[in-house]
Amino acid sequence: MTAIPREPRIGIAGATGAVGQEFLRLLAERRFPMKSLRLFASSRSVGKRMTFGGEELVVEELARDAMTGVDLWFFSCGASRSREFASVATAAGGVVVDNSSAFRLDDGVPLVVPEINREAAVDGDGALVAPVLANPNCSTILLVLALAPLHAAFGLRRVIVSTYQAASGAGDQAMRALLADTRSALEGEPSDECRAHFGQPLAFNLVPQISDFIADGPDAGSTLEEAKMVHETRKILGLPQLAVDATCIRVPVLRSHSESVTIETEEPVTVAAARDVIAAAKGVELVDDPLERRYPMPMDTSERDAVAIGRIRESRVFDNGVSLWLSGDQLRKGAALNAIQIAESVMTS
Amino acid sequence: MTAIPREPRIGIAGATGAVGQEFLRLLAERRFPMKSLRLFASSRSVGKRMTFGGEELVVEELARDAMTGVDLWFFSCGASRSREFASVATAAGGVVVDNSSAFRLDDGVPLVVPEINREAAVDGDGALVAPVLANPNCSTILLVLALAPLHAAFGLRRVIVSTYQAASGAGDQAMRALLADTRSALEGEPSDECRAHFGQPLAFNLVPQISDFIADGPDAGSTLEEAKMVHETRKILGLPQLAVDATCIRVPVLRSHSESVTIETEEPVTVAAARDVIAAAKGVELVDDPLERRYPMPMDTSERDAVAIGRIRESRVFDNGVSLWLSGDQLRKGAALNAIQIAESVMTS
Numbered sequence: 001m002t003a004i005p006r007e008p009r010i011g012i013a014g015a016t017g018a019v020g021q022e023f024l025r026l027l028a029e030r031r032f033p034m035k036s037l038r039l040f041a042s043s044r045s046v047g048k049r050m051t052f053g054g055e056e057l058v059v060e061e062l063a064r065d066a067m068t069g070v071d072l073w074f075f076s077c078g079a080s081r082s083r084e085f086a087s088v089a090t091a092a093g094g095v096v097v098d099n100s101s102a103f104r105l106d107d108g109v110p111l112v113v114p115e116i117n118r119e120a121a122v123d124g125d126g127a128l129v130a131p132v133l134a135n136p137n138c139s140t141i142l143l144v145l146a147l148a149p150l151h152a153a154f155g156l157r158r159v160i161v162s163t164y165q166a167a168s169g170a171g172d173q174a175m176r177a178l179l180a181d182t183r184s185a186l187e188g189e190p191s192d193e194c195r196a197h198f199g200q201p202l203a204f205n206l207v208p209q210i211s212d213f214i215a216d217g218p219d220a221g222s223t224l225e226e227a228k229m230v231h232e233t234r235k236i237l238g239l240p241q242l243a244v245d246a247t248c249i250r251v252p253v254l255r256s257h258s259e260s261v262t263i264e265t266e267e268p269v270t271v272a273a274a275r276d277v278i279a280a281a282k283g284v285e286l287v288d289d290p291l292e293r294r295y296p297m298p299m300d301t302s303e304r305d306a307v308a309i310g311r312i313r314e315s316r317v318f319d320n321g322v323s324l325w326l327s328g329d330q331l332r333k334g335a336a337l338n339a340i341q342i343a344e345s346v347m348t349s
Numbered sequence: 350m351t352a353i354p355r356e357p358r359i360g361i362a363g364a365t366g367a368v369g370q371e372f373l374r375l376l377a378e379r380r381f382p383m384k385s386l387r388l389f390a391s392s393r394s395v396g397k398r399m400t401f402g403g404e405e406l407v408v409e410e411l412a413r414d415a416m417t418g419v420d421l422w423f424f425s426c427g428a429s430r431s432r433e434f435a436s437v438a439t440a441a442g443g444v445v446v447d448n449s450s451a452f453r454l455d456d457g458v459p460l461v462v463p464e465i466n467r468e469a470a471v472d473g474d475g476a477l478v479a480p481v482l483a484n485p486n487c488s489t490i491l492l493v494l495a496l497a498p499l500h501a502a503f504g505l506r507r508v509i510v511s512t513y514q515a516a517s518g519a520g521d522q523a524m525r526a527l528l529a530d531t532r533s534a535l536e537g538e539p540s541d542e543c544r545a546h547f548g549q550p551l552a553f554n555l556v557p558q559i560s561d562f563i564a565d566g567p568d569a570g571s572t573l574e575e576a577k578m579v580h581e582t583r584k585i586l587g588l589p590q591l592a593v594d595a596t597c598i599r600v601p602v603l604r605s606h607s608e609s610v611t612i613e614t615e616e617p618v619t620v621a622a623a624r625d626v627i628a629a630a631k632g633v634e635l636v637d638d639p640l641e642r643r644y645p646m647p648m649d650t651s652e653r654d655a656v657a658i659g660r661i662r663e664s665r666v667f668d669n670g671v672s673l674w675l676s677g678d679q680l681r682k683g684a685a686l687n688a689i690q691i692a693e694s695v696m697t698s
Contacts, residue, residue, distance in 0.1 A: 018424045023625055160509050164513070179535060204601065206607050207646065208644050210645070245676065249513065251552065290570065295557045298555055299554040310557075317592045325596060325598075
């Protein structure tokens with residue numbers, strides 16, 4: 001029976017990245033109970049010093065023989081490293097909360113947003129059903145936080161979502177590249193640092209490609225990011241046939257993702273009823289007073305936990321349906337916060 | 350019988366604005382036939398000098414007694430000035446192509462995108478049906494250029510569109526405000542120039558409000574911009590009942606608008622068939638080779654005439670339908686270019 005002890009020895013794999021740094025901030029901010037904390041990264045970051053709760057920690061190399069003595073791992077080091085090291089971590093008795101796409105759609109691996117489907121991770125006795133728990137894609141987490149309560153209240157039939165994704169989704173260096181290219185564009189001496197991170201220039205531009213394109217099969221023509229939004233949403237909501245059209249666009253914003261969402265529902269839905277449902281839902285905040293210019297914006301949601309949802313309107317396209325606009329911190333609820341909440345939700349059981 | 354002479358005396362009202370400057374560039378670039386050109390603006394710009402074809406022109410005040418002797422007016426001076434001055438211009442014998450929202454939905458005022466509905470502006474003898482011709486909203490022009498050929502081929506049933514609109518839609522000073530606020534954000538000394546133009550900060554932010562919100566009636570909860578996209582699209586396409594959900598978002602881009610569009614069609618539609626239709630359509634360019642990283646982006650469409658359309662995929666949400674992504678220069682085809690093309694299309698008749 002796999003379980004996380006109440007005061008675990010914690011390891012963060014990928015500690016020096018944008019999500020890794022957010023893990024450190026959030027573990028401190030939430031006073032996450034722990035016996036010890038170790039930081040791991042690739043060889044080029046070994047020896048780097050990072051602070052946690054006033055203490056200085058030295059980054060170790062993520063290597064097979066260094067992975068013992070850790071009860072709870074937060075992995076944020078990319079899918080290929082997750083595939084390489086997750087089984088090493090679990091063989092040594094650790095539980096892994098994995099932020100990559102490596103295992104998300106695997107049968108037997110719970111894909112968890114605790115407000116929605118904590119029960120996917122634990123059995124009737126409160127024990128973990130698997131030693132690896134998957135943290136969903138950032139855009140998907142934000143989306144399902146809006147969809148799940150609306151599904152419970154009105155039943156979901158179709159979802160059309162267009163994203164406005166920040167640079168942070170591509171990591172710390174990508175954010176710096178956006179800043180650098182923006183600065184040089186303003187100075188009239190364009191630089192081209194964004195291309196390495198986004199495939200294209202991003203300063204004052206939009207890039208309708210996030211991750212690689214899929215060449216064949218039912219997802220052909222979509223990017224991996226768009227396919228993730230479709231398949232992960234279905235798995236988290238337990239709706240394997242849910243009709244989802246996702247278009248993922250990178251925008252020159254630093255760290256909050258936003259999404260324009262239109263849904264068709266089974267039951268009639270009014271703006272007032274949808275607002276009530278969102279206002280009562282967990283993990284989200286209703287920010288919807290347009291005449292007072294209150295609506296979700298990345299500048300307001302960055303470095304905040306709750307996903308802001310507003311601009312709720314009745315659909316003209318569907319007899320039953322609403323459109324809405326949401327914004328949430330990609331590094332927090334979209335990544336590190338949700339992973340920590342997964343651990344918290346199964347520890348307190 | 351109202352008509353524009355083959356070599357008209359031209360007046361531009363609002364010549365000093367972003368769209369006004371684009372008029373000057375495009376009239377020169379297209380060698381638009383003319384006998385004379387006069388520039389008008391509000392009193393604070395009177396006396397300003399602007400160049401056209403190597404010649405220096407002095408800006409005059411847009412005033413009732415100055416509006417004689419002009420055969421063809423391009424108005425780009427805001428809805429309230431259009432309401433005030435259009436009838437003065439037409440009473441003096443001029444034809445007005447108006448870029449504001451003042452008359453767009455009026456019965457008897459043709460709302461024209463020449464590639465789509467030139468015939469709305471002229472009768473069987475080629476005479477103008479009205480002395481005021483309306484230029485549609487910028488986002489609407491880009492949208493209908495994609496929708497019209499797809500409608501002709503497959504029949505439109507429903508349209509869901511989310512926009513990514515550039516600063517240029519709010520004018521020249523708004524573009525400068527975005528540059529200024531971005532520069533000061535990078536320098537760590539935030540300024541707040543965008544608020545006056547966009548209602549909110551825009552540097553590294555997204556603003557889900559373009560124009561004012563509508564408080565009552567069937568469009569309640571939408572912005573004026575969103576309502577324009579619904580009603581103008583219906584009028585241009587001649588589909589008064591077309592179901593359209595529009596969400597308009599301002600993004601920190603300088604001058605090309607982009608849109609994520611999902612449509613349901615009457616007839617079955619494949620990606621290949623939709624691409625063929627777009628490739629053959631006027632005013633647009635198919636840019637759709639994702640595996641080669643070719644897709645529409647604002648950086649590529651700015652200062653270009655054609656609206657780029659790509660990322661065409663079959664919809665999962667509709668049995669018959671596609672999604673697509675488009676980008677087009679808001680100041681060109683979204684404003685000045687379309688207005689000039691309206692004049693050209695009725696002059697050559």
